[in-house]
Amino acid sequence: MRWKGRQQSNNIEDRRQSAGGNRNRRPSSGGMKMGGIGFFVMLLIFLFTGQGQNFLGMMGDESQMSSGTIDNSSQSSVQTGTDNGREFIAVVLKDTENVWNPIFQNAGLRYEEPTVVLFENQVRSACGLTSSATGPFYCPGDKKVYLDLGFFAQLRQMGVVGDFAQAYVVAHEVGHHVQKIQGISDKIMQMQRQTSKVQANKLSVLLELQADCYAGIWARQQAKYKLLEDGDIEEAINAAGNIGDDRMQKRAGQYVNPDGFTHGSSAQRVEWLKRGMISGNPGDCDTFAGLR
Numbered sequence: 389m390r391w392k393g394r395q396q397s398n399n400i401e402d403r404r405q406s407a408g409g410n411r412n413r414r415p416s417s418g419g420m421k422m423g424g425i426g427f428f429v430m431l432l433i434f435l436f437t438g439q440g441q442n443f444l445g446m447m448g449d450e451s452q453m454s455s456g457t458i459d460n461s462s463q464s465s466v467q468t469g470t471d472n473g474r475e476f477i478a479v480v481l482k483d484t485e486n487v488w489n490p491i492f493q494n495a496g497l498r499y500e501e502p503t504v505v506l507f508e509n510q511v512r513s514a515c516g517l518t519s520s521a522t523g524p525f526y527c528p529g530d531k532k533v534y535l536d537l538g539f540f541a542q543l544r545q546m547g548v549v550g551d552f553a554q555a556y557v558v559a560h561e562v563g564h565h566v567q568k569i570q571g572i573s574d575k576i577m578q579m580q581r582q583t584s585k586v587q588a589n590k591l592s593v594l595l596e597l598q599a600d601c602y603a604g605i606w607a608r609q610q611a612k613y614k615l616l617e618d619g620d621i622e623e624a625i626n627a628a629g630n631i632g633d634d635r636m637q638k639r640a641g642q643y644v645n646p647d648g649f650t651h652g653s654s655a656q657r658v659e660w661l662k663r664g665m666i667s668g669n670p671g672d673c674d675t676f677a678g679l680r
Contacts, residue, residue, distance in 0.1 A: 396478035397485055401532070403507045473537040477504055480555040484562040487609050491670060502526075502565040504533045504558070511536075524557055526564035528573060533561040552610075556603055556661075563602030567595065572676075594675040596651040597660040601673035604664020611665075 485501050492499035505511065510519045514529025520536040527534060540554050567573045576595055580588040651657070664673055 392475075394479050395482050396475060397481035397501075397504075398478075399481060399485075399501050399503045400474065400478050401503050401505045402474060403505055403511060405508050474506060476551065476554070477506065477535065477537075477558060480558045481562070483555075483610065484559055484606055487606050488562070488566060500531065500569055502531055502533055502562060504535060507534060507536055508538070509536070524561050526561045526568070528564075528568045531565060531568060533558070533565065535561075552607075555610075556607065559603035559606040560599050562606070563599030564595075566602055566670075567598065572598070593652045593656070594679075597656055598673050598675040600652070600657050601660040601664035601675070602670070604661045604666075605668050605670065605673070606664075607661070608665045608668045 481502075481504050485499075489499045489501075505513070508520070510517060511534055512518075513527040513532065513534055515525070515527040518525065518534065520538060523539050523542070524533065524535045526532070535558070539557075543553065543557070564573075573595070576591050580591055583591070652660075660673070660675065667673075
């Protein structure tokens with residue numbers, strides 16, 4: 389992935405130890421995490437909140453999307469705990485802004501850009517005090533994505549390698565932010581409160597698969613602007629496949645239990661990521677169509 393030397397987002401909040409750590413944070417005000425790809429929490433049920441307008445049928449004008457200044461240098465894997473890692477996240481976040489701002493604008497809406505918080509070990513958000521073991525997550529309470537760069541080392545242990553695979557993680561969490569401001573999350577939370585645990589899990593899966601599809605829309609734009617290198621798309625698809633609930637359960641030495649899925653099977657995650665890549669249309673990411 390050609391990311392070095394490109395335009396970076398300003399929406400980065402660095403709370404790592406070297407940048408002030410986790411000091412001077414306000415107490416939690418409550419809320420629920422919208423977790424993307426946690427390594428140790430594949431069996432947790434994530435509840436979701438949100439507000440805003442539903443714009444599933446809208447389509448972005450690709451001609452308006454910019455890519456920033458391009459440098460042909462690249463890096464196969466981002467080093468964690470360094471400014472290099474911060475730069476990478478800032479570039480990827482800027483790419484997501486370049487994708488979603490025009491889509492919202494074309495629908496007559498304003499895209500409220502999320503902030504990515506970099507932290508180490510643990511972090512306090514509007515969703516509470518959270519350990520790095522949870523993995524990257526989106527907190528609807530403060531509309532921020534939380535990421536410990538050390539998570540990428542865990543991904544490598546799971547067979548997920550490459551900078552584009554790491555970028556997919558960020559794009560997936562930003563997808564949860566899009567759901568938040570669309571109002572989709574609010575509707576899902578309400579439905580979960582009125583149903584069984586198994587049905588609540590199924591709703592969670594649909595939310596996660598839609599975030600994968602939204603990440604695919606982001607990936608499509610990287611290909612459009614020739615920011616990808618050979619093997620990048622395969623990296624993202626491999627990442628989606630390796631973090632399916634079925635594979636996660638097997639890694640934990642458990643039987644595959646679809647009723648316990650909260651993020652979707654490997655095949656489902658790959659399918660919806662590809663759908664977003666091929667279509668580029670948020671309207672084609674409606675994983676909830678069967679519920680109507």
